[in-house]
Amino acid sequence: NAGVMQNPRHLVRRRGQEARLRCSPMKGHSHVYWYRQLPEEGLKFMVYLQKENIIDESGMPKERFSAEFPKEGPSILRIQQVVRGDSAAYFCASSQMSNEQFFGPGTRLTVL
Amino acid sequence: AQSVTQLGSHVSVSEGALVLLRCNYSSSVPPYLFWYVQYPNQGLQLLLKYTTGATLVKGINGFEAEFKKSETSFHLTKPSAHMSDAAEYFCAVSDQNYGGSQGNLIFGKGTKLSVKP
Numbered sequence: 001n002a003g004v005m006q007n008p009r010h011l012v013r014r015r016g017q018e019a020r021l022r023c024s025p026m027k028g029h030s031h032v033y034w035y036r037q038l039p040e041e042g043l044k045f046m047v048y049l050q051k052e053n054i055i056d057e058s059g060m061p062k063e064r065f066s067a068e069f070p071k072e073g074p075s076i077l078r079i080q081q082v083v084r085g086d087s088a089a090y091f092c093a094s095s096q097m098s099n100e101q102f103f104g105p106g107t108r109l110t111v112l
Numbered sequence: 113a114q115s116v117t118q119l120g121s122h123v124s125v126s127e128g129a130l131v132l133l134r135c136n137y138s139s140s141v142p143p144y145l146f147w148y149v150q151y152p153n154q155g156l157q158l159l160l161k162y163t164t165g166a167t168l169v170k171g172i173n174g175f176e177a178e179f180k181k182s183e184t185s186f187h188l189t190k191p192s193a194h195m196s197d198a199a200e201y202f203c204a205v206s207d208q209n210y211g212g213s214q215g216n217l218i219f220g221k222g223t224k225l226s227v228k229p
Contacts, residue, residue: 004155033216042116042202042219043156056216091155093217101217103148103155 004104021077021107025094032075037089114139118220131190135203144206145186198227
């Protein structure tokens with residue numbers, strides 16, 4: 001049973017480009033969470049999605065960031081017009097109702 | 113609002129010594145509490161969790177934690193440290209506002225554990 005998959009593992013973008021981060025939840029999981037980890041910081045919640053629905057996006061910056069979890073395919077975290085401050089590790093977690101969140105290995109985004 | 117405070121960003125112990133990593137939380141609702149471990153360049157792995165019931169929780173790799181409501185604490189302990197325990201440890205509390213689902217996790221800033229031979 002494969003765990004949570006994230007790709008790419010490392011992503012380098014120049015300022016102003018777009019970054020797309022993908023997350024495939026564990027089989028049978030319909031809840032996906034995105035977290036951001038800045039250097040020397042803990043993980044900060046960004047957004048919680050179920051299939052085709054955003055449940056809670058209270059941690060998502062209001063501009064340039066968006067997330068989706070379509071009926072088919074992985075969840076996507078999209079960052080438009082990246083800036084140096086977006087450099088961080090982005091972690092996805094998945095769960096089924098009332099169960100623990102399983103984390104993926106993360107995508108490390110570097111903005112040059 | 114919920115929050116988590118981890119005392120000590122770095123803890124160093126000798127191999128075989130007691131490991132104690134401190135975590136205090138604040139929550140307006142009965143909390144769900146978690147400890148995760150993160151090895152370099154990897155994702156987080158759940159060590160243990162408290163939801164309801166017994167306040168002393170045993171986890172993987174010989175770790176355990178005790179929920180103390182009166183002290184709003186959930187400290188992580190291990191009687192004897194191994195070199196392989198060197199990692200970063202995160203305490204987290206769950207926001208339970210989703211009708212039964214776990215909700216998003218609120219993390220502390222982490223404690224890096226070093227184990228000396």
